[in-house]
Amino acid sequence: TKAKLPSGRGLWPAIWMLPQAQSYGNAYWPDNGEIDLMEQVGFDPNRIVSSVHTAAFNHMKNSQPTNGVQTSDKLEMFVGDDNNPFFQRVLTWERNGQNWEGWGGQKRIDEGIFPKTMEIEWIRFYQCTSKAPVIDPPHSTTRVIGIRSSANGKFICAENGGNGPLIANRDTVSGWETFDLIILDGNNVALKSHANGKYVCAENSGDGPLIANRSQVSSWETFTLVNRGDGKVALVAVNGKYVCADNFGNSELVANRTSVDSWETFDLVPQ
Incomplete structure (x- = not known):
């Protein structure tokens, strides 16, 4: 030009x-x-x-x-x-x-x-x-985990076979409570639900509940892991806010917090 x-x-x-x-x-x-x-x-x-x-x-x-x-x-x-x-x-x-x-x-x-x-x-x-020339993308590292909320001690579930939002309401881990933790780069990760094989998404740029409904990873499906010590982590969504198990874990997971406490803290439990 x-x-x-x-x-x-x-x-x-x-x-x-x-x-x-x-x-x-x-x-x-x-x-x-x-x-x-x-x-x-x-x-x-x-x-x-x-x-x-x-x-x-x-x-x-x-x-x-x-x-x-x-x-x-x-x-x-x-x-x-x-x-x-x-x-x-x-x-x-x-x-x-x-x-x-x-x-x-x-x-x-x-x-x-x-x-x-x-x-x-x-x-x-x-x-x-x-x-x-075609450059191969970097290989990702995957771990199979359950995610336990510190808000109520229960595991995160992709409700209704993944068709419902994520919520911490299960005492044990089965298919709906199992996720692939995929390391993208650095501390950035994606979560793929075993309930339906889809990626967890922070809907509406993080303003909506977390739900496993995407077939590929983009910004809404990327989370940053923040180490909280003692094996505990927090998750930051695309909007820069922490994922929260609101109402002592009784509400759907949503990225709506600017600081971390027990409702925003999780254990990654190997499966």
Whole structure:
């Protein structure tokens, strides 16, 4: 892409690549990806930023700067396949809309610079003549466990063969109370229920009860293990909150707590 960018406080010219189809994970941002090829900070015309958003890396979970500096006069990027249909999305922010005072305008808006135009001379797509090498994903480590709640001393159950939300209501472990604990990376894990072979999901970005209803792992199905000592752990869901066996374990598991006590503490019991 060759473009001439406008400058001035309150502007935020950008070139993004967005998905044509919502086909991955939970079918919501950021699971289907977003590539910010270029964003020019209006109040600082010398600053150009770029970013990649995925289910594993996004501003809802974490960010890590590259600490790199681009010094060349030209930056070339080769992305995609020119046989794919060209997809474009026009995003219009009304002045009094929700996002007008967002990041692009938080350094004040210069009302005297408008109107402004972003001029695009060309957009080119190139086709790769050979396939890129396939890299095998890292192998996961799996343990078979029961999960006992410290709230009431009972095991977590995927009720109704996995069709009901998780709740700590069983004295012993059988199929509905058995899970695969799958180590994804570091302290991030997924839980697969033996009741139905599906992954435990923190529904509605963690606002809904935990339920084993997903066939693949994305952000809603990823939990962070927090070691509490003496073999006990806490689980942090996609919303950054701790999974809780509410009401002394009598309520469905939900990620709704910002601190850890007995209701948010569990034993992982090998099976």
